Amino acid sequence: MTSANGARPSLPVADMDLSEEEELIKQAQKAPDAFSRLYDHYYPRIFGYVLRRTANLETAQDITSETFLKALNKLWQFRWRNVSFSSWLYKIATNEINQCFRRAEYKKSVSLEELQEQGFELLSPHDPESELIAAQEKLQQHQDFLEIQKKITGLPARYQEVIALRFFEKKQVKEIAEILGKREGTIKSLLHRAVEKLREAEE
Amino acid sequence: MKYDDLIKKLENLKTPDIELPGHKQALRMTLLNSGRFRKRTIMDWAKILAPVTAALLLIASLGILAAIKPESIPLNLGGNEISKFTSYQQLQNFIKTNAKYTGSFLWRDTQSGGAVFAPQSGEGANSAPAPTDYSTTNIQVAGVDEADIVKTDGSYIYLASGNKTIIVKAYPPEQAQIVSDIELEGTVIGLFINGDRLVVFTEQTPYYPYYDVRQGPTGELPMPLVTSPRISIQVYDISDRENPRLEREISTDGQYVGSRMIADYAYVVVNEPAYEEEGEVNLPKVYVGGSDTEIPATDIYYSDVPDYYYMYTTIMAINTQNDDQEPTYETILLGASSNLYVSMDNLYLTFPVWGTGVGDFDKTSIYRIRIKGAEIEPSASGEVPGMVLNQFSMDEYEGYFRVATTTYEPTRQNNVYVLNMDLNITGSLTGLAQGETIYSARFMGGRCYLVTFRSIDPLFVIDLSSPNDPKLLGELKITGYSSYLHPYDENHIIGIGKETEAEREDFAWYQGIKISLFDVSDVNNPVEIGKYVIGDRGTDSPVLSDHKAFLFDKSRNLLVIPVLEAKIDPTQYPEGVPASAYGQPVWQGAYVFDVSLDGIEEKGRITHVENVTDPEQGYYYYYSPFAVERSLYIGDVLYTISQAKIMMNDLQTLDYVNEVALPYSTWMPMPYWYPSGVSGGEESSAGAGSGGGVAPK
Numbered sequence: 073m074t075s076a077n078g079a080r081p082s083l084p085v086a087d088m089d090l091s092e093e094e095e096l097i098k099q100a101q102k103a104p105d106a107f108s109r110l111y112d113h114y115y116p117r118i119f120g121y122v123l124r125r126t127a128n129l130e131t132a133q134d135i136t137s138e139t140f141l142k143a144l145n146k147l148w149q150f151r152w153r154n155v156s157f158s159s160w161l162y163k164i165a166t167n168e169i170n171q172c173f174r175r176a177e178y179k180k181s182v183s184l185e186e187l188q189e190q191g192f193e194l195l196s197p198h199d200p201e202s203e204l205i206a207a208q209e210k211l212q213q214h215q216d217f218l219e220i221q222k223k224i225t226g227l228p229a230r231y232q233e234v235i236a237l238r239f240f241e242k243k244q245v246k247e248i249a250e251i252l253g254k255r256e257g258t259i260k261s262l263l264h265r266a267v268e269k270l271r272e273a274e275e
Numbered sequence: 276m277k278y279d280d281l282i283k284k285l286e287n288l289k290t291p292d293i294e295l296p297g298h299k300q301a302l303r304m305t306l307l308n309s310g311r312f313r314k315r316t317i318m319d320w321a322k323i324l325a326p327v328t329a330a331l332l333l334i335a336s337l338g339i340l341a342a343i344k345p346e347s348i349p350l351n352l353g354g355n356e357i358s359k360f361t362s363y364q365q366l367q368n369f370i371k372t373n374a375k376y377t378g379s380f381l382w383r384d385t386q387s388g389g390a391v392f393a394p395q396s397g398e399g400a401n402s403a404p405a406p407t408d409y410s411t412t413n414i415q416v417a418g419v420d421e422a423d424i425v426k427t428d429g430s431y432i433y434l435a436s437g438n439k440t441i442i443v444k445a446y447p448p449e450q451a452q453i454v455s456d457i458e459l460e461g462t463v464i465g466l467f468i469n470g471d472r473l474v475v476f477t478e479q480t481p482y483y484p485y486y487d488v489r490q491g492p493t494g495e496l497p498m499p500l501v502t503s504p505r506i507s508i509q510v511y512d513i514s515d516r517e518n519p520r521l522e523r524e525i526s527t528d529g530q531y532v533g534s535r536m537i538a539d540y541a542y543v544v545v546n547e548p549a550y551e552e553e554g555e556v557n558l559p560k561v562y563v564g565g566s567d568t569e570i571p572a573t574d575i576y577y578s579d580v581p582d583y584y585y586m587y588t589t590i591m592a593i594n595t596q597n598d599d600q601e602p603t604y605e606t607i608l609l610g611a612s613s614n615l616y617v618s619m620d621n622l623y624l625t626f627p628v629w630g631t632g633v634g635d636f637d638k639t640s641i642y643r644i645r646i647k648g649a650e651i652e653p654s655a656s657g658e659v660p661g662m663v664l665n666q667f668s669m670d671e672y673e674g675y676f677r678v679a680t681t682t683y684e685p686t687r688q689n690n691v692y693v694l695n696m697d698l699n700i701t702g703s704l705t706g707l708a709q710g711e712t713i714y715s716a717r718f719m720g721g722r723c724y725l726v727t728f729r730s731i732d733p734l735f736v737i738d739l740s741s742p743n744d745p746k747l748l749g750e751l752k753i754t755g756y757s758s759y760l761h762p763y764d765e766n767h768i769i770g771i772g773k774e775t776e777a778e779r780e781d782f783a784w785y786q787g788i789k790i791s792l793f794d795v796s797d798v799n800n801p802v803e804i805g806k807y808v809i810g811d812r813g814t815d816s817p818v819l820s821d822h823k824a825f826l827f828d829k830s831r832n833l834l835v836i837p838v839l840e841a842k843i844d845p846t847q848y849p850e851g852v853p854a855s856a857y858g859q860p861v862w863q864g865a866y867v868f869d870v871s872l873d874g875i876e877e878k879g880r881i882t883h884v885e886n887v888t889d890p891e892q893g894y895y896y897y898y899s900p901f902a903v904e905r906s907l908y909i910g911d912v913l914y915t916i917s918q919a920k921i922m923m924n925d926l927q928t929l930d931y932v933n934e935v936a937l938p939y940s941t942w943m944p945m946p947y948w949y950p951s952g953v954s955g956g957e958e959s960s961a962g963a964g965s966g967g968g969v970a971p972k
Contacts, residue, residue: 094784098815108303108307111303115299115303116299119294120292120293123291124290129293136298136302137302137305140306144306203295204295207295213291217289220284220285239286267278267282267285271276275276
């Protein structure tokens with residue numbers, strides 16, 4: 073799903089104007105319809121990113137949920153940050169992934185099932201089991217990816233992040249710097265060392 | 276493997292791109308159902324239901340649900356017959372046959388119930404003894420008052436604050452103090468003041484999850500459990516300002532759409548979903564003086580327009596002066612009302628009509644309801660292509676209704692339609708500003724001014740003097756855009772919006788707040804004769820989305836707007852400040868301008884923030900109770916109002932005169948979910964250094 077020049081193709085929905093997006097973010101702080109549009113735009117990207125980082129569908133679901141819950145909760149702060157909304161979401165997701173990796177067990181983040189137990193009832197006829205089974209089959213078809221992904225997860229988190237963002241999410245160094253809150257030079261040298269480390273792991 | 280080969284391998288690796296539509300939908304609902312959107316909110320059914328239905332359709336297409344296909348609904352150009360149901364069975368069958376989706380709830384911040392004071396001086400029927408002249412809420416139509424969170428009668432200021440209405444003796448400023456407060460069940464969303472009568476609108480919101488998935492009768496559709504908030508109108512006798520006395524009350528279940536007051540009568544429009552449960556269709560109820568009345572099906576109006584969901588729209592009228600006259604009400608079965616425009620004689624409700632695509636609306640249905648005192652009469656319905664932005668996109672003039680819309684298919688474009696009182700289109704001007712969207716509209720007599728935007732701001736001047744033949748007279752292209760247009764006089768307009776810096780032909784970055792003064796005396800060549808830009812990118816003002824935050828008085832050359840100002844520190848950008856850079860908030864308060872045909876000059880600024888480092892007051896706190904929301908004047912005193920205080924300054928010199936501390940609720944951003952019954956993050960705190968104190972209940 074990536075084109076030759078490295079850019080992830082735009083989603084089937086037309087990409088938003090940046091000015092439109094800015095307005096939307098402002099509205100999204102209070103209006104659910106605006107938030108909904110932002111969500112629609114970014115859900116596939118964030119879910120995809122988390123899945124490619126974790127290679128685990130259930131974890132990816134939970135981390136994606138956690139990311140958007142946090143984003144919604146912190147949206148009122150967003151407007152004063154000097155990063156794009158996209159980078160901001162990736163930043164939250166990256167922190168969540170790292171936290172998840174640090175924990176001995178997965179599943180500490182809030183799953184939708186847990187939310188339901190806490191009194192939230194969901195308007196969705198979705199059957200999480202059958203959806204997961206189908207997705208799991210699709211994931212298993214990416215053996216090359218799963219193999220190298222397993223090696224990547226053996227590296228320290230700072231290397232995992234840059235490899236995933238650069239090669240899987242096709243982010244520019246500048247954007248990675250924005251997401252991770254580091255200087256571009258740092259990202260470049262991290263990338264170099266990350267690939268070296270991965271090469272060692274490959275052998 | 277070589278380093279370069281590994282890079283190549285990584286770059287060409289086929290990575291999984293898997294979606295979980297069910298998870299996506301469930302998470303969306305969880306997010307939208309969170310407390311974040313439930314506080315001080317009002318819903319816009321149409322906008323909310325769009326993604327819900329889109330999602331249902333998506334799920335349907337994945338085979339999880341039986342397919343629900345939208346049908347193409349032919350454009351119905353006016354003149355639909357409006358009748359009443361002949362029986363409950365007819366209503367039941369109508370909803371079963373026509374509604375594709377019944378019920379579902381979400382919330383958004385209130386657009387109504389904001390306030391500001393505009394130029395009309397001391398108008399207002401049966402005014403209490405006003406010592407001097409004073410400003411009133413900035414309204415759209417002269418004589419048709421709009422409810423707001425702040426009102427004045429020239430002696431007192433009436434404030435909506437959380438679940439309280441506070442009455443403050445305001446003039447003379449030296450004696451300013453709180454004289455009483457009224458504690459209410461529910462959030463106060465707006466007030467009217469009419470002589471010795473105070474009208475209070477409240478919304479009681481149930482604090483529990485709205486979504487309950489159950490199987491519909493066919494076993495295919497999720498049936499959301501609808502639990503409605505309740506809207507109440509209360510009328511208080513305030514001849515003794517220290518002891519307001521509740522005289523009457525009427526309420527109904529549903530969501531507040533809007534309200535108006537014309538002479539002695541207050542009108543309110545409330546939406547409640549019509550839904551089917553176990554084969555039975557609910558009927559709306561009205562509660563008057565402690566007893567509830569179910570509105571029988573045979574009293575409910577409808578017109579035969581299919582829709583995806585139906586709402587009972589109930590319009591209530593209450594005489595604010597004469598307690599002997601019973602409140603009146605009428606209910607119409609409609610789509611989800613999204614915009615309300617009221618002239619002296621008619622109330623217009625618009626709602627989007629489902630298009631053929633997934634979740635898109637491409638037509639707007641319009642209802643005209645004649646109002647005269649206590650009489651409420653549904654009179655006509657019709658349709659126009661496109662979507663209506665807000666109340667300012669609509670107008671009634673000399674027996675014609677005019678409306679500006681944006682259509683999205685096949686390309687974005689903008690249109691103005693003229694309709695007669697049967698709501699048949701008599702004339703139109705279509706295809707304006709391809710690729711752009713309406714940002715603001717204002718009708719002034721025989722003309723319409725329209726601002727559209729994508730990268731620069733065209734201001735269009737349209738001649739509507741012939742209802743059959745609207746004509747484009749002129750246009751002006753400048754940087755920036757206006758979100759609100761206000762008549763200065765018949766040949767000049769004030770525009771408030773944002774400055775922009777174009778990056779490409781089709782894209783621009785928003786910058787600071789921009790105030791413009793347009794000269795349209797030469798209709799073919801409008802000119803910008805004054806311009807003032809406040810702050811850098813990140814600067815914001817409530818006026819951009821709420822005209823009631825705007826105070827203007829031409830005779831005094833006075834313009835006041837609340838602003839949150841942001842500034843960029845250029846030393847942080849040694850290579851030059853990019854257009855995309857955000858400023859940091861540095862100030863919040865009211866900007867006071869001197870506006871004349873010579874231009875726009877800053878006269879001064881007033882802030883309520885005393886200590887920037889106090890986290891509750893500081894600028895980073897977007898919802899700071901110290902943020903000025905409204906301004907008004909009485910005599911020579913300028914009053915600025917935040918949740919925390921009323922500050923009084925000399926209107927000429929802006930010198931500080933006095934202030935009154937207000938009790939307010941702190942609203943902290945809530946954790947993202949709460950189990951049933953927990954409303955979260957609200958606690959009462961008394962303003963420091965209270966200048967009055969709160970009268971005991």
